[in-house]
Amino acid sequence: MKKLMLGNEAIARGAYEAGVNVASSYPGTPSTEITEFVAKYDEIYSEWAPNEKVAVEVASGAAIAGGRALSAMKHVGLNVAADPLFTMSYIGVNGGLVLCVADDPGMHSSQNEQDSRNYAIAAKLPMLEPADSGECRDFMKAAYDISEQFDTPVLMRLTTRVAHSQSEVELFPRQEVPVKAYKKDVAKNVMVPANARPKHVIVEKRMADLVAFNNTSALNKLEMNDTKVGIITAGIAYQYAREACPSASFLKLGMIHPLPEQLIRDFVSKVDVCYVIEELDPVLERQIKAMGLAVRGKEEFTLLGEYSASMIREKLCGSTSEASYSVDETIPVRPPVMCPGCSHRGVFYVLNKLKLAVSGDIGCYSLGCAKPLDSIDSIICMGASISGLHGMEKAQGREFAKKSVAVLGDSTFLHSGITGLIDMVYNKGTSTVIILDNSITGMTGHQNNPANGFTIKGEPAKQVDLEKLCHAVGVDLVTVADPFDVENFEKVVKEHLAAEEPSVIIAQRPCALLKIAGYTGCCEITSDCKNCKMCMRLGCPAISMTENGPKIDATLCNGCGLCTNVCKFGAIVQK
Amino acid sequence: MNIMIVGVGGQGTLLASRILGAAALRAGKQVKLSEVHGMSQRGGSVVTYVKYGDRVASPVIEQGEADMIIAFEELEAYRSLPYLKKGGVMIVNTQKTNPMPVITGAMEYPADILETMKEKGVNVVACDALALAKEAGNIKSVNVALIGVMAKNSPLSKEIWEGALEDAVPAKFLEVNQKAFALGYNH
Ligand SMILES: Cc1ncc(C[n+]2csc(CCOP(=O)(O)OP(=O)(O)O)c2C)c(N)n1
Numbered sequence: 001m002k003k004l005m006l007g008n009e010a011i012a013r014g015a016y017e018a019g020v021n022v023a024s025s026y027p028g029t030p031s032t033e034i035t036e037f038v039a040k041y042d043e044i045y046s047e048w049a050p051n052e053k054v055a056v057e058v059a060s061g062a063a064i065a066g067g068r069a070l071s072a073m074k075h076v077g078l079n080v081a082a083d084p085l086f087t088m089s090y091i092g093v094n095g096g097l098v099l100c101v102a103d104d105p106g107m108h109s110s111q112n113e114q115d116s117r118n119y120a121i122a123a124k125l126p127m128l129e130p131a132d133s134g135e136c137r138d139f140m141k142a143a144y145d146i147s148e149q150f151d152t153p154v155l156m157r158l159t160t161r162v163a164h165s166q167s168e169v170e171l172f173p174r175q176e177v178p179v180k181a182y183k184k185d186v187a188k189n190v191m192v193p194a195n196a197r198p199k200h201v202i203v204e205k206r207m208a209d210l211v212a213f214n215n216t217s218a219l220n221k222l223e224m225n226d227t228k229v230g231i232i233t234a235g236i237a238y239q240y241a242r243e244a245c246p247s248a249s250f251l252k253l254g255m256i257h258p259l260p261e262q263l264i265r266d267f268v269s270k271v272d273v274c275y276v277i278e279e280l281d282p283v284l285e286r287q288i289k290a291m292g293l294a295v296r297g298k299e300e301f302t303l304l305g306e307y308s309a310s311m312i313r314e315k316l317c318g319s320t321s322e323a324s325y326s327v328d329e330t331i332p333v334r335p336p337v338m339c340p341g342c343s344h345r346g347v348f349y350v351l352n353k354l355k356l357a358v359s360g361d362i363g364c365y366s367l368g369c370a371k372p373l374d375s376i377d378s379i380i381c382m383g384a385s386i387s388g389l390h391g392m393e394k395a396q397g398r399e400f401a402k403k404s405v406a407v408l409g410d411s412t413f414l415h416s417g418i419t420g421l422i423d424m425v426y427n428k429g430t431s432t433v434i435i436l437d438n439s440i441t442g443m444t445g446h447q448n449n450p451a452n453g454f455t456i457k458g459e460p461a462k463q464v465d466l467e468k469l470c471h472a473v474g475v476d477l478v479t480v481a482d483p484f485d486v487e488n489f490e491k492v493v494k495e496h497l498a499a500e501e502p503s504v505i506i507a508q509r510p511c512a513l514l515k516i517a518g519y520t521g522c523c524e525i526t527s528d529c530k531n532c533k534m535c536m537r538l539g540c541p542a543i544s545m546t547e548n549g550p551k552i553d554a555t556l557c558n559g560c561g562l563c564t565n566v567c568k569f570g571a572i573v574q575k
Numbered sequence: 576m577n578i579m580i581v582g583v584g585g586q587g588t589l590l591a592s593r594i595l596g597a598a599a600l601r602a603g604k605q606v607k608l609s610e611v612h613g614m615s616q617r618g619g620s621v622v623t624y625v626k627y628g629d630r631v632a633s634p635v636i637e638q639g640e641a642d643m644i645i646a647f648e649e650l651e652a653y654r655s656l657p658y659l660k661k662g663g664v665m666i667v668n669t670q671k672t673n674p675m676p677v678i679t680g681a682m683e684y685p686a687d688i689l690e691t692m693k694e695k696g697v698n699v700v701a702c703d704a705l706a707l708a709k710e711a712g713n714i715k716s717v718n719v720a721l722i723g724v725m726a727k728n729s730p731l732s733k734e735i736w737e738g739a740l741e742d743a744v745p746a747k748f749l750e751v752n753q754k755a756f757a758l759g760y761n762h
Contacts, residue, residue, distance in 0.1 A: 004596050004606060108611060132607070132634075165634035166596060166608040236633075243632040309633050323638040323657035325695055331653060332682040334674035336584065336619035364617065372679050536679070541618055544673045545680050556672070 005169045007162040010133035011100055012037030013169060014140025015070050019177030020044050021095070022062035024055040026415065027444040028074030029109040030163040031102035035072050036447075039456045043174060044070075048447055048456045051382075051415040052077035056084045056099060063097035063153070064189055066180030068144055072100040075116045076381065080416070082119070087191050088153050089123045090199040094180050096147035098140065102158040105279045106306035111362065111381065113305070115280040120155050120257035124203050126210050127155040127257040128219065129235040133167040139254065142219060144177075146255075150206055150213070157256070159279065161236045161306070207258050215262045219254030222267065229316065230271025232264065232288065232295065233278060237307055241277045244312035259287050268293045275300070275316070279307050338367045340542040341512030341519050341560035343438045346483030347407065348373040349538055349566065350490045356497075357400070359392065361385035361408035361417070364442040364511075368407070372539045376407070383408070383416025389431045390424040401431045402497050408433075410451040411441035414464060418473070424502050425474040432496040433504045435466060436483075438511040446513065470504045477503035484509055484562050512560060521575050522557035523564060525550055528571035535563045535572065576604075576730070577636045580623040581655045582647030583672050587718040590743065591645065592623040594722050598739035599627035602731050609634035620651055645725050647704075647717070648672050649688045656692060664728050665697050668704040668721055700724060707758040716755035719744070723759020733760070 005013065011034045015023065023046040025035035039046040049055035052073045062069035073081060078101045088097070101119070104110040120127035128143055130136045136158070143154040187195050214220070226247045233241050234253040242250065251267040253260070268274045268288075276285040276297035285297035300315045301307070310321045338345055348368040351358055352375040360366060360376035361384065369376035380388060385406035393401045408417045413435050424431060441447040448454040453463025470478045477499050481492045489507070496503040510517045522542075525535075531549040542556035543563060552563075552572075564572045578595055582588045592608050599606040604627040611621055624636040638657045643664045646652030652667045659665055667689060676682040685691070692699050707720040719740070726736040736756070744752045 002600075004593075004600060004608065006610075161609060161634060164610050166610075167606065167631075167634070168600070239632045239634065308635060308637055310637050321637065321639055324661040324663075325656045325659055325692075325697060327653060327656050329685065330682075331650065331685055332674050332676040334583065334618075334620040334650070334654075336617035337675050339585075339617060367617065370675065371681075539675065539679070541673070541675070541678065544678050553673075 001171045002168050003171060004166045005133045006033060006164060006166050007130070007133050007136045007158060008033035008164070009037045010136035010169045011072070011140055011156070011158070012041070013171065014137040015098070016041045016044060017137070017172050017174050018096070018141045018144040019068055019175045020070050020144070021067035021179055022059065023047070023070040024049045024058035025072045026050070026052045026055050026077060027441055027447045028077045028102070029444055030104060030160040031072045031074045031077070031100060031158070032444045032447070034100055035456070038070065046456055048449060050450055052081040053083060056081035059097060059099070060084055060088050063093040063095045064091070065094065065182050067095040068177055069095060069097050070100070072102070074110065075101060075103045075114050076110065076112065077101070078116050078119055085119065085153070086123045089125050090191055090196055090203055091189055092151035093147055093153060094183070096144035097153040098143045098147060098156055099153060100156040100158060102160070102163050103280070104160050106160065108160050111379065113280060115283060116155070116157060117256060117283040118281065121283070124207055125153055125155050125257070126150070126255060127157055128254060129157045129256045130162060130254070131235050131238045131252070132162065133165070133169045135254070136162070137169050139219065150210060152206055157235070159236050211258045211261060214255045214258060214260035217255055217260065220260060220263060221250070221252040221254070223250040223252065224270070225249050227271045228273070230267060230274040232267065232274060232276045232284060234284070237277045237279050240307050240309045241312050243309035245316055253284070256284065259284065261291060264288055265291065265293065268295065277301060277307070277312060335370060336367060337370070337539070337541050338364065339512050340540055340556050341517065341558045343483060343507070343509035343511060344368060344436050345373070345538055345540065346486050346489060346509070346562055347434060347436060347507050348375050350483075350486055350493060351375040351405065351407070352537070353490065354493065357392070357404035359385045359389035359404065359406040361406070361412050362443070363409035363412050363436070365407060365409060365436050370539070372537055382412050383420055386417050386420030386433050387423055389433070390420065390427070390429045393429055393431050398430055401429070405432045405434055405493070405497070407436060409442070410435060410437040410439070410466065411449045413466070414450055418469070421470065421475065421504070422473045429502050430500055431502060432493070435504060435506045437466060437506050437508045439516070440511045440514060442511050466506055475502055475504050477501055478506065480506045480508050482509055483507040484560070484565060486565050512558060519558040519560050521559035522554045523552050523559055523561065523572050524575050525552055526571050526573055528569050530569050530571070532568065534566055534568060538563060538566060576627050577641045578625045578725070579636055579641045579644045579655060579658055580625070580647070581644060581651040582621055583651060584618045584621050586647045587715065588621055588623050588647060591718040591722055592625055593743040594719070594739050595625040597742035598731055598735050599625070601735045601738050601742070602627070604628055605631050607631045607634040620654065622655070643725060643728065645721050647721065650674065650684065653685060653688045653692065656697070659697065663698065664700060665692060666700045666702065666721060666724050666728070668717065669701050670705060700728065702759070702762055704759065707762065708755055711751055711755035711758055713748070713751045716752050719752040720755040720759040723756040724762050726756070727760050727762070
């Protein structure tokens with residue numbers, strides 16, 4: 001049977017067919033759906049972990065214990081999981097271990113454009129890269145075989161256009177792979193220096209064995225056409241290049257690390273000019289040039305963003321394609337915005353009003369940096385809001401702590417904010433942290449997390465009590481407040497800023513897209529409106545300025561009522 | 576055949592692309608669909624590409640390559656115009672949603688978008704899909720009403736489209752959506 005599937009769904013399908021037993025992940029675009037689809041297979045135990053390091057450790061433990069295991073993450077997630085990654089390379093596996101990492105060239109939804117292929121080199125691990133959904137499924141099955149044959153974790157690299165494109169996949173039944181027996185093996189699994197030294201020798205030998213394997217692997221495809229131009233490529237770049245130059249000869253790599261040196265040498269010798277076409281870093285190119293081969297790559301092609309067929313055509317054939325119709329005026333952009341009814345809006349309305357310095361974090365609330373709310377001063381990575389603010393206080397002095405706050409979501413707080421909070425308390429910081437508890441991991445499309453008390457399958461679980469957790473690490477001043485009661489929320493923020501101690505405000509209100517938010521109807525502006533434009537400061541997409549003053553779009557408004565709380569004239573009513 | 580679906584995050588463009596994909600599969604073609612998830616779903620511009628043919632390599636449609644564009648919103652139709660092939664069809668839902676620069680008053684929503692496009696010689700098929708969806712009995716079927724309009728303009732047979740609806744739409748919403756499709760098709 002054939003089915004149209006997202007790359008991510010096909011990865012999950014491949015894991016299912018390969019007999020995977022355990023999957024543990026933390027969400028992150030464009031990798032999230034892998035684990036969401038895995039969770040639909042009851043044969044696989046699946047979970048959301050609080051962060052990628054934990055997820056990869058859970059998968060590692062499952063593999064050491066003899067199960068086939070999976071973890072999927074976005075590129076920056078692999079930074080968080082890098083610690084177990086590098087040492088699992090030494091330990092190897094018992095049951096197969098595959099770690100999927102999704103890069104985001106073009107930064108559709110990411111804070112940087114890092115190329116995770118560099119990790120395969122640094123951690124000395126095999127890496128596969130599929131170019132469509134069919135290969136996603138096939139490569140997953142191959143990856144588990146490679147993992148067990150060579151006693152190594154395997155990295156599966158995706159990019160946004162493979163992860164989020166659909167193409168046909170042939171479905172096969174699941175291969176049941178019994179969980180292997182648990183074996184105590186200290187030399188293999190206990191990475192102290194005495195055991196790790198001999199292991200490093202094995203890792204280097206494994207790399208050489210993998211090169212030999214890759215030279216004849218069916219994962220790589222040779223397409224010999226016209227030999228004037230040869231192209232070495234992989235993943236989505238292959239699709240663009242194939243569309244741009246169908247008559248060229250191709251060496252399409254499926255296993256992109258370690259490289260199949262002999263195969264590459266043979267290919268280069270058969271073509272007149274050889275290009276290496278890869279998005280982002282010259283990872284293949286650098287290694288191929290180090291083999292002493294004359295290839296061209298980043299001399300022609302950019303290090304930045306996504307490639308396209310027309311861009312490759314232009315470089316290789318000099319032909320340019322032109323738009324047939326043009327738009328001859330500057331038209332307004334449509335950036336993402338906080339949804340109508342978003343629980344974060346009340347918080348940023350208050351922060352903007354108080355003109356505070358805000359150490360931000362990553363989540364839907366990152367949109368608080370946009371006008372008119374315009375109240376985030378810095379965003380680094382998940383969890384950095386608290387630790388970053390603590391550093392600011394230490395650099396600027398205690399007075400700074402009286403006019404600055406950190407903001408981060410519930411999922412982000414548990415991911416890596418909690419350690420920053422411990423640091424702040426332990427090292428006598430006095431800053432104020434606002435946890436935006438909307439009962440969900442919102443940004444990545446609504447995943448449950450330990451703070452909302454539901455598992456990946458929607459089953460009830462123990463819920464982390466954020467208030468008690470903050471108390472437990474030594475924060476004495478913790479206040480739970482509703483961010484839509486803006487008057488009280490402002491009062492609470494001022495109290496916390498004034499306090500000479502570290503403090504936490506838990507801004508509690510469910511995400512507007514959750515049923516428990518319970519919003520119905522819509523709001524309406526009455527004739528009492530004095531056109532003071534206070535409601536326009538909310539940046540609500542449902543409220544627009546017209547010639548006759550602000551107006552609420554009934555098809556967008558969900559009746560959350562925040563605007564009725566900020567109107568000083570009582571001119572907005574809920575219907 | 577290259578079809579683009581453009582709209583505002585949250586408008587149900589994903590179901591529309593799934594129906595298109597199912598139709599192309601029924602027609603025995605190779606299909607690729609490319610969607611944008613994540614950040615851009617929060618009320619930002621969203622674009623989906625559907626490509627089918629005997630062999631499709633890149634899942635992405637580039638400027639000047641779209642045979643048809645289905646726009647769920649007027650400004651998004653206008654924004655996508657450079658992607659339309661000369662002689663291609665622009666199907667537009669006559670609905671306007673203000674983007675943030677318009678809401679804050681920094682910019683104005685362009686006036687007379689449909690007229691401007693027609694003046695450029697674009698084959699514009701305008702349709703109040705919200706009205707059709709209401710008539711069908713569920714305002715959420717705007718997307719399927721638009722698929723109906725596009726089906727009428729496509730080379731695939733009506734039977735293929737009807738089959739694709741059954742493939743892609745959950746059974747409990749099928750009837751409403753069949754109605755919406757028919758209203759769009761006969762628009
Ligand atoms: C290391 C890392 N992992 C994953 C992500 C993807 N990501 C961005 S925000 C976010 C979670 C946001 O959830 P929460 O903090 O609860 O805020 P919300 O979006 O619900 O407001 C995730 C998983 C990331 N940017 N970095």
